[in-house]
Amino acid sequence: MSRLSLATHFVRRxxxxxxRGSFTGFGWALLQPLLQLAIYAFVFVQIFKARVPGADAPGYVPFLVVGMWxxxxxxxxxxxxxxxLxxxxxxxxxxxxxxxVLVLAPCAASVLLHLGGFVAILVALAASGQGVQLSRLPLALLLYVPMFAYTLGISLIFASLxxxxxxxxxxLAQLLTLMMFAAPIFYDRASLPLRYQGWLDLNPFTAYVEGFRYLLLGHxxxxxxxxxxxxxxxxxxxxLGHWLFRRLDPHFEDFL
Amino acid sequence: MNDLLVSASGLGKSYPKAHRPTDRLRALGRLLRGRDDHASQTVLHDVSLEVRRGESIAVIGENGAGKSTLLKLVTGVLTPTAGKVVVNGKIGALLELGAGFHPEYSGRDNIALAAALYGLSSAELGERLAEIIDFADIGPYIDEPVKHYSSGMVVRLGFAIVAALKPDLLITDEVLAVGDESFQKKCIRWMEDYLGGGGTLLLVSHSMYHVQKLCRRAIWLNHGQVEQYGDVFDVTQAYLAWNERKQAVAEQGSRPKSGLEFQISRFEINGDAGKQPQLVALGERLRLRANISSRDGRPPVVMFGLARADGTPVYGVSSEMDAVAPSNPGADSYVAEIEFDNLGLLPGSYNVRVHVLDSEGVRLFETEERALNVRGESREFGLVRLPHRWIEFSGGQHDRHD
Incomplete structure (x- = not known):
């Protein structure tokens, strides 16, 4: 019980x-991915003329938003x-x-902040008639539960290592870039040559991207x-993350 | 309610070798396979300790003796390499300066953090917040980031928090040394109240004054091992004695012997001729006896002296000064014996010396020295208890109590 209240305290903090100390406050949580999205949308839509394949495919911007956030x-x-640590x-x-708790706090804070941004931009997209199925938003949010567990697991592993x-x-930056491009975030699975399509399933994040697209865009x-x-x-x-953390926990102080 | 708050047995702590990145990698591999890491630096070895409710225990020793490590093991900040610690009850700990404060946060935020760590709900914190801020008494700084605090303010805030939490066991590591005089007094008064109300204290301090004032028992750590554990007066005196002796040895080195004509063959303190330090109690009798062999059969002049272990002379007297001659039981052997009734030396450690001079008392032939520990409970200052009496006033009149 006190552990839970301690965790909430750390996440809130x-x-x-x-x-703190930035002018826009929480606005950055929205502004930063928006800027990133603007850059990607410009490069992919205006320069590379990217389109999502398929007859009733969604527009590229909602397609990108749902995968990228x-x-x-x-x-x-x-x-x-x-x-x-x-x-x-x-x-x-x-x-x-x-x-x-020290790992949980930044992990939960990031997921929560970007979840807020995600919901806000989905509502904005739906309002501008981009074909986002807001009625299935609660289902999509449910998918955040395993995603958070996965994220926390990876975070525990990396933090203790x-x-x-x-x-x-x-x-880490290189690893994450690799993982990002190895997931169908900027492209659709169907755009890949057939023999490479199966490889995408090796990346755990592929399922989340495609899951969100299925739920929110019907794609x-x-x-x-x-x-x-x-x-x-x-x-x-x-x-695994919990086990690893537990095993190394008694020795953190010695190596910090 | 369980009276045994802390029970630690066979505690050991070693730090791994982690200078190079490959060492860290190797250590990680070993830990993952569930094996113990190769330890290189042992800080604490086989320390056992039990703390019962209401006890007050001081941990003393030199820098690097393992005092802080022991406290950290008890609070659970460190995990022991060997042995185990069982803690019942809530611990409030002030380990080193700025314990657990986040430098970027304001004092108020840090209070909230400490309260959350201690397991207080925000309602409980609300009740005590005013009390904490009042005790810390750092004025508007309470809303400034802790990084702008002076070290004294950090300690004030830390102590104020611990005081408000009223833990079952209070652990403090040399924190009193930083606060100013008035805050030190406030802390000591608080700790005395806390102990009087059944609180339990584990204290690390280099101030033997604080240690003797606040604690009833003491544990002396030396190179990570328990050197002595027991009554606070015995342990602190033994520790100070050891320290003074170490200092004296470092200053003097060893002196060459030159005695030929006169030699000390035996030196007894209260009938004991061994080499180990002798123990007498304050106010007891001290009898020194020296056997001297004289090559030519001439009588020597014998001098006895008492000095504090750091070398400060206390008293010295020779057979010549008092116009006594050493007795002469054999042809070329002499015996000198002196007795101090009701020894006035205050508790501490001393050296007893005997010097042998030629018959004229001019040339020094040999000196022998032995350690003497005086024990007893006394908070008097200085080296000796001088005979004294207090003149009391009653009803404006001079009244003598003899």
Whole structure:
């Protein structure tokens, strides 16, 4: 019980801290992905003339929004969580506290912030007649639950490894870029040559991107088997992260 | 209610070797396979400790003796490499300066953080917030980021929080040294009230004054091991004695012996001729006896001296000054014996010396020195208890109490 209230305290603190000192406050949570979206939309739509294949395919902008916002939430959460233990070294050395909370806070804060931005832009897109099925938004939000578990699992793994291997954070940007392009965020699965299409399923994030597109844009499929694998992957990743964290937890102080 | 708040047995802590990145990687691999990491630096070894409700225990020792490590193991900040700690009850800990404060947050935010860490709900915090701010007494700084605080203010805030939490066990690590005089007094008064109300204290301090004032028992750590554990007066005196002796040895080195004509063959303190320090209690009798062999059979002049372990002389007297001659039981052996009734030396550690001079008392032949520890409970200052009496006033009149 007190652990839960401690966790809420840390998440609240993280949310408040993140935009303290910036003029727009929470506005950045919306502004930053919007700017990114504007750049991508311009490059892909105006320069590369990107189109989503298929007869009744959605426009490229909603297609991109639905894939990119969850990804931004994931990558932001992982980047911030990876150094969480290192950043709080002073606290870890002097106060006894359940240290998972230190990783949970940035992770949850990122996912929550970008979830807010996601809902806001979906509403804006629906209002401008872009074919977003707002009625299925609650279902899409349900998909955030396994996504959060998966994100937290990865965050726990990276945060505890970072304590020992300081190079991890340097490699992280490259790793995430690779993972982003290996998921159908900027393109559709159907645009790939047939023999490469199966490879996408190796990336756990593919299922989330395609799941959100199916739910919100009615684009593509969401098979039950895909959904089950997605849930299993999330559960296993979280369990692995928790196990790893627990095992290394007693030794963090020695290596920080 | 369980009276045993902390029970630690066989505690050990070692730090791993982590200078190079490959060491860290290797350590990670070993930990993942569930094996213990190769330890290189042992800070604490086989320490056992039990803390019962209402006890007050001081942890003393040199820098690097493992005091802070022991406290961190008890609070759960560190995980022991060996042994285990069981804690019942809530701990309020002030470990080092700025314990657990986030430098970017205001004092108020840090209070909220500390309260959350301690497990207080926001309603409970609300009740005590005014009390904390009042106790800390740092004025408008309470809304400034902690990084702008002076070290004294940090301690004030830290102590104010701990005081308001009223933990079952209070752990403080050398925090009193930073506050100013008036805040120190306030803290000590608070701690005395807290102890009087059944609180339990585990204190690290280098101030033997604080230690003796607040604690009833003490544990002396030396190189990560328990050197002595027991009554606070015994342990602090032994520790100070050890320290003074160490200092004296470092200053003096060893002196060459030159005695040929006169030699000290035996030196007894209260009948004991061993090399180990002798123990006497304040106010007891001290008897020193030296056997001297004289090559030519001439009588020596013998001098006895008492000095504080750091070398400060306390008293010295020779057989010549008092016009006594050493007794002469054999042809070329002499015996000098002196007795101090009701020894006035205050508790602490001393050296007893005997010097042998030639018959004229001019040339020094040999000196022998032994350690003497005086024990007893006394908070008097200085080296010796001088005979004294207090003159009391009653009804405006001079009244003598003899």
């Amino acid at each position: 993280e949310l408040r801290e993140r935009y 969850p990804w931004v939430a994931f990558s932001d959460a992982v980047v911030r969580s990876t150094t969480a 290192q950043d709080n070294a002073a606290l870890i050395g002097k106060v006894a506290l359940p240290r998972e 970072q304590v020992f291997v300081r190079d991890l954070v340097q490699m 593509g499929q969401l098979e039950i088997s895909t959904l089950l694998i997605l849930l299993a992957t999330a559960a296993v990743t979280l369990a």
